[in-house]
Amino acid sequence: MPSDGHFLFLGNQDLNGILRGRSVPKARVAEAMAEGLPWVPANLTIGALNGLPPDTPFGPLGEIRFVPDPAARITLGAQDGGPAFDLALCDARQMDGAPWACCPRTALKSAISDLSRRTGLTLKVALEHEFTVLGLNQPNHVAFSLSAGRAIAPLAQRVIDVLDRAGIALEQFQAEYGASQFEISSVPTDPLTAADRTVLTLETIRDTARGMGLRASFLPKPALDEVGNGVHIHFSLWDGPRNVTADQDWLTPRSAPFVAGVLDHAESLLPLTILSANSYARVRPHSWVGAYTCVGLRNREAMIRLVPRAPASDGTHPKASLEYRVCDATANIYLALAAIIRAGLAGIAAGSAAPPNVQHDPDTLEPSQRAAWNIRPLPASLSEALTPSALADASAWLGPELASVYFGCRRHDARQAADHTFDELAAKLSLVY
Ligand code: GLU
Ligand code: MG
Numbered sequence: 001m002p003s004d005g006h007f008l009f010l011g012n013q014d015l016n017g018i019l020r021g022r023s024v025p026k027a028r029v030a031e032a033m034a035e036g037l038p039w040v041p042a043n044l045t046i047g048a049l050n051g052l053p054p055d056t057p058f059g060p061l062g063e064i065r066f067v068p069d070p071a072a073r074i075t076l077g078a079q080d081g082g083p084a085f086d087l088a089l090c091d092a093r094q095m096d097g098a099p100w101a102c103c104p105r106t107a108l109k110s111a112i113s114d115l116s117r118r119t120g121l122t123l124k125v126a127l128e129h130e131f132t133v134l135g136l137n138q139p140n141h142v143a144f145s146l147s148a149g150r151a152i153a154p155l156a157q158r159v160i161d162v163l164d165r166a167g168i169a170l171e172q173f174q175a176e177y178g179a180s181q182f183e184i185s186s187v188p189t190d191p192l193t194a195a196d197r198t199v200l201t202l203e204t205i206r207d208t209a210r211g212m213g214l215r216a217s218f219l220p221k222p223a224l225d226e227v228g229n230g231v232h233i234h235f236s237l238w239d240g241p242r243n244v245t246a247d248q249d250w251l252t253p254r255s256a257p258f259v260a261g262v263l264d265h266a267e268s269l270l271p272l273t274i275l276s277a278n279s280y281a282r283v284r285p286h287s288w289v290g291a292y293t294c295v296g297l298r299n300r301e302a303m304i305r306l307v308p309r310a311p312a313s314d315g316t317h318p319k320a321s322l323e324y325r326v327c328d329a330t331a332n333i334y335l336a337l338a339a340i341i342r343a344g345l346a347g348i349a350a351g352s353a354a355p356p357n358v359q360h361d362p363d364t365l366e367p368s369q370r371a372a373w374n375i376r377p378l379p380a381s382l383s384e385a386l387t388p389s390a391l392a393d394a395s396a397w398l399g400p401e402l403a404s405v406y407f408g409c410r411r412h413d414a415r416q417a418a419d420h421t422f423d424e425l426a427a428k429l430s431l432v433y
Helices: 026-035 041-045 104-119 146-165 191-211 255-264 266-273 277-282 333-350 367-372 388-398 400-418 422-429
Strands: 007-013 019-025 037-039 064-076 085-093 122-134 170-175 181-186 215-217 231-239 292-297 302-307 321-327
Touching: 007 026, 007 064, 007 104, 019 026, 019 037, 026 064, 041 400, 064 146, 064 191, 085 104, 085 191, 104 122, 104 191, 104 333, 122 191, 122 333, 146 170, 146 181, 146 191, 181 191, 191 215, 191 333, 231 333, 255 266, 255 292, 255 302, 255 321, 255 333, 266 321, 266 333, 266 388, 266 400, 277 400, 277 422, 333 388, 388 400
Parallel strands: 007 085, 292 302
Antiparallel strands: 007 019, 037 064, 064 085, 122 181, 122 215, 122 231, 170 181, 231 321, 302 321
């Protein structure tokens, strides 16, 4: 693909969910696309508030290589009198091109291939992202209203134009419930493409907003008294051309053990799907996030909602999906998807029984009923989530090296958060996420 931009930025989403990389001028684009660029291992661990975790194993030594994937490329338009930029997503590899143990994109590829090798199943993924847009000229944000939809339309149109040119379709771009809150949803595709498109789409929204004098922030909890910005991961399981996620409004024998595995490992998934100390303030009962480990048909207080969509005449659900609700945009989306696949695979390997279809707000159930259904509250803070068993699962799922570096990043986050009030931290992180 010829370069449209005057620069090409090669990047990889790091262990703090931040896209980092470096750019080359147009004359070097072909060479950089063919050969990649050198990169510094320690950069993968730079914190959201800057600074390296004290226990990062990566010091001043070492070198890896960013190797771009031509399929994961977009051109961000010229703005503010500045030139257009191309952006290409990369694998982080060893210098000789061999896989590098700490590359999140590589970890996802390996989870995808293990899922199909061990079960014959494939996954399709679509994502919903909620975000706040600051600086819009709207006197009042009326939830889901036409006026809020019109207020965001100029940004939405520019974003859609940029994405269209890169072959990325969106399903919806809509006003949401919260103050100046909006939402995009992507179309279902394979997990790697879904993750790449997520990174490209979020960067496009942030970049386009910046070019219009606005600010788009995906911070999970902008203020304690405001609704959160969630990321909902819709996934469906496929046996060849057949969606085997749901049948007759409930899980199938193929999907039930996968879902059971995700719920059984919920506490271990959490540090991989919500990263920052801020994230945990979003995961509260009665906020439609899913603060308890359960699954329910059309239940928005369950950690996993079964969304059957329109059934076919025989009762099958060709468009059904399961919605993992406890993710946010601080996540490294490659690791989040890899971990969900690994937890699902563990459920399949164990032959786990179908979980109950919870048709209540789990917070309103008697504790004895929750215990009978194995419904557990999720950890309420980042430090609570960083347990030895979560680290052990992450090591089994992602490899011990990546897991250990990743948990070092999270401990760094937790320590830094302890030095801030909620509002101070939110103000700083809203400029990052
Ligand atoms: N804002 C909620 C969240 O933080 C989700 C609301 C919805 O169901 O769209 O996940
Ligand atoms: Mg929403």
